[in-house]
Amino acid sequence: MRPNLDRSNAVTPPSPPQRRRVTVADIASAAGVSRATVSLVLGGSPLVGAATRARVEAEIRRQGYVYNRGAANLRRKASTSVALVINDLSNPFFAEFAAGVDEALADVGHVMLLASTGESVERQRAVLASLVEHGPAGVILSPAEGSRAQDVRAVVGLHTPVLVFNREVEGGDWDFLGTDNAEGARQATAHLLAQGHRRIAFFGGHAGSSSCRQRRSGYLQALREAGIEPEPRWLVECTATRLQAAASTGALFVRDPAPTAAVAYNDAVALGLMLGLAARGILPGHDFAVTGFDDIPEAAASVPTLSTVATEPRARGRQAATLLLERVRAPETPPRTLIAPVQLVARASSAFTAPDATTNRTTLR
Amino acid sequence: MRPNLDRSNAVTPPSPPQRRRVTVADIASAAGVSRATVSLVLGGSPLVGAATRARVEAEIRRQGYVYNRGAANLRRKASTSVALVINDLSNPFFAEFAAGVDEALADVGHVMLLASTGESVERQRAVLASLVEHGPAGVILSPAEGSRAQDVRAVVGLHTPVLVFNREVEGGDWDFLGTDNAEGARQATAHLLAQGHRRIAFFGGHAGSSSCRQRRSGYLQALREAGIEPEPRWLVECTATRLQAAASTGALFVRDPAPTAAVAYNDAVALGLMLGLAARGILPGHDFAVTGFDDIPEAAASVPTLSTVATEPRARGRQAATLLLERVRAPETPPRTLIAPVQLVARASSAFTAPDATTNRTTLR
DNA sequence: CTGAAAGCGCTTACAG
DNA sequence: CTGAAAGCGCTTACAG
Structure with a gap:
């Protein structure tokens, strides 16, 4: 990949000069001091006498002077x-x-x-x-x-x-700041397991993305720790949007026994999934448990409210x-x-105890 | 209000110098040309010969030169x-x-x-x-x-x-870019009137804000054009958040006959109102019609989907x-x-015909 | 086609 | 306490 060498501003010319700009030189000559002194006033230096400072500051206000931090940063080799x-x-x-x-x-x-x-x-x-x-x-x-x-x-x-x-x-x-994806998904899965769910799907995202892989691994780990062998068809991929998630809901119910709960890749997917469930007559939080990931503001306001992993x-x-x-x-x-670190926030969408795993036959469609 | 005169960076010192930065001078001397020529290459000027240009460009890549647009803009009195x-x-x-x-x-x-x-x-x-x-x-x-x-x-x-x-x-x-608030509220109100509603509230916002006043005026205009004298208690104020709106829902039903529809100040308020209605056992889009304002992404995804005024x-x-x-x-x-201009988007939240205005007695609580 | 010189608006040793 | 001078990284007439 070559760096972009052309600085010719082919797209649009940079903005033309405006009305003449007020500079430290204008302030200096009007206040009867040198530019250096104005600069010292601007910098709050204690070297400047109170009377001089007052004169300069008055002039700054009078002329509507605006500091040119770009020029200052250039000179100081600094950045703000x-x-x-x-x-x-x-x-x-x-x-x-x-x-x-x-x-x-x-x-x-x-x-x-x-x-x-x-x-x-x-x-x-x-x-x-x-x-x-x-x-x-x-x-x-x-x-x-x-x-x-x-x-x-x-x-x-x-x-x-x-x-x-x-x-x-x-x-x-470089430095890296990440989220404990695996741990978040592990917590969400453990939460569903604790409610008695045994057939838990991981819904949404693409295995190509590292965050999806990490979340899946936490999910798989939690299942295995509970002695559950995850089924491949419990892993449903879909693009991480609400609409795609709603459209992909059917993939959870292609065969009996269907999952009774799902760990969603993120909140958008979880909200879409809840829509998709509702459209099938399955009440999320009542017939089917859902958890999300991120805790976007909407998670607390959806119906039912969404249990999710807060990433703040x-x-x-x-x-x-x-x-x-x-x-x-x-x-x-x-x-x-x-x-x-992340933190599971349990809300209504997962607030029910799963039907007994052996008798449960959710023949839904 | 006085301008802030102190440039002393009291809060935090600006960042210190990094590893020495590559400049046009470095490229020029390495390529055996003057700084002016490098600048011309950067600017894509046709004055530079192909061979020279190639030499300079190679050097730019080799040294990982990064253009300092701040310095250039200073010199050119331009801004990007x-x-x-x-x-x-x-x-x-x-x-x-x-x-x-x-x-x-x-x-x-x-x-x-x-x-x-x-x-x-x-x-x-x-x-x-x-x-x-x-x-x-x-x-x-x-x-x-x-x-x-x-x-x-x-x-x-x-x-x-x-x-x-x-x-x-x-x-x-200065220039001003606004939204046709009055027209949007007028359209929303007219839409509800066309569905047969006669008792229509304006819900949310504060009369202190100009956009709320404008939206209210469009609402009032539509009512008056329909020969309806708006009642003061149909104007419910509340802060424009979902939570506040949900909490203020009761204000619509303090007295019979209650409104059968509401034009909400914006989508956040409308969604909160729908929550508040549901909490009272009133199905939005079925027992009560709601319109929003803005058409945020959620409006299309809520349950029921929210009729709203798109402001794009x-x-x-x-x-x-x-x-x-x-x-x-x-x-x-x-x-x-x-x-x-704005455009009403009719969705499920207003998709029902009002019960006849005379027989309708929504004794709800 | 290329180079020397001035200058954008600022700061900072350095003298005084 | 204040001023003259140099310089940050660039561009732009102006010569050649």
Whole structure:
């Protein structure tokens, strides 16, 4: 993958000059001091006398001066921005994550550059290239599926630290912040087992994605620990959207005895599954137990409310920002991997005891 | 409101220098050309010979050079970023809007600076000040409630064009992109009237917000055009969240005859209302008709699906970005006000004919 | 086609 | 306490 060399702005010309901008020089001459003194006032330096400071500040307000942090950062070789690259802002999980990043950055006076990739590796390349040229202190990347470490590194360069979130990219020399997917699915499965379910499906996601594989492994582990040999037909794949999940519901009931519960890949899938169940006359939370993953806001508001594994994306966002800024301050420390803990939230969708495993014959269709 | 004069970075020091950064000078000397020539190569200028160009490009790749667009923009007095200030990223309406802005900006090679205010005027001030210092070509502002034009202008300065979205700020000399709130509520009300409803409530929102007032006025207009004198108790205020709406449902049924339908302030409120109705044993879409506003993704997936007024936040985001960039190119043209059209989407939540108005006695509790 | 020079708006030693 | 000077990384007339 070659870096994008053309800076000709083929797409659109950059914005033309506006009304002449007020600079430190304007303030300096109006206040009768040198530019250096204005700069010291701006920096809150104690070297400047109170009278001088007052004069300069009055002039700053009078002329509506706006500090040019870009110029300052250029001179100081510093940065006060962080780039965030996510898949899709309309996914509430990523929106919450971005909100967390924003919170943490605002607290330390940094600004967030945000772009989304729509899960396209090519768009990710373009977007990373564009963001990195703006000189962020670092990049938080929730990588598109199929991202390769060398491609990311080629476009980001060696200069800018990267923190990868959510999905590992093999071979990267960067920090990683992940979620304990296996443990979350294990907890969800154990919860269903504790309610007496023996035929439990894992519903949704694609085995190609690492988070799906990890969740499946936690699910399988819990089943095996309970002495249950999982059946292959309990593993139902589907794209992680509500609509696809609703449409795939039938796959659970192709043969008797059907599962009485399902661990869904995530909340979107779980909500879709509940829709699909309802459409078949199966009441989720009554005839069939469902758990989700993520605890998006909707999980607490759906009917029935959705039992799910809370991953707290907003807290993860804050954490990611903090970790990245630590890395910026200590570029040479070895890369870290952090796996955030998860917590099962039991709600109505799984709040029933399974019928006895031997007599239960859910002949549903 | 005084501008924030202190640039001392009290909160956190800006990031320290990283490994030495590769510059045009490094490429130039390695390729045996001047910095100007490298710049011309970067700019895709036809003045450079093919052999020279190839040599320079090879060197750029070899050294992992990353273009410093900040420095270039400083020199050219240009900008390739746009700032977006919204209330809350975890609100799907704003998340979709931001996604639209992002799409449009990415298409023209601009970068998005994003921050949220949490509906706080003070945080909005701080966030605007911080963003504007990074020199965006313009600012898209979805103002926090209570924003005042002079405060915004004081902190943004005269140099940076502003486009206000969603909520008007009195006295601003900027472009405004809004939604036809009155027309949307009028359509929703007319739709319910056409189904035979005569006692129709307007549910949710606060009369203090201009969008709520506009929606109420469309609702009232539709009722009056139908010869119905609206009753004061049909106007139920509540904060625009699902939970608050569910909790306020009872206010509709304090006296007989109760309304048989409600125009909800927005989708969150409508979904909460449907929950509140269900909790009282009233089936939304069967015993009581509900319409929402916004058409968030969930509206199509709720049970029953929610009739609503589509405002297409993503399209609005794209439009806002386009309008702002037009303004950047033509700073002197007079401010524009655009009111985007809306479209009623009829779904199950309103898909029943009202019982005859005279015999109907919904003695519900 | 290529190079030397000036300058964007700022900061930071260094003198005074 | 304040000012003159250099320089961050780039671009752009202007010569040649």
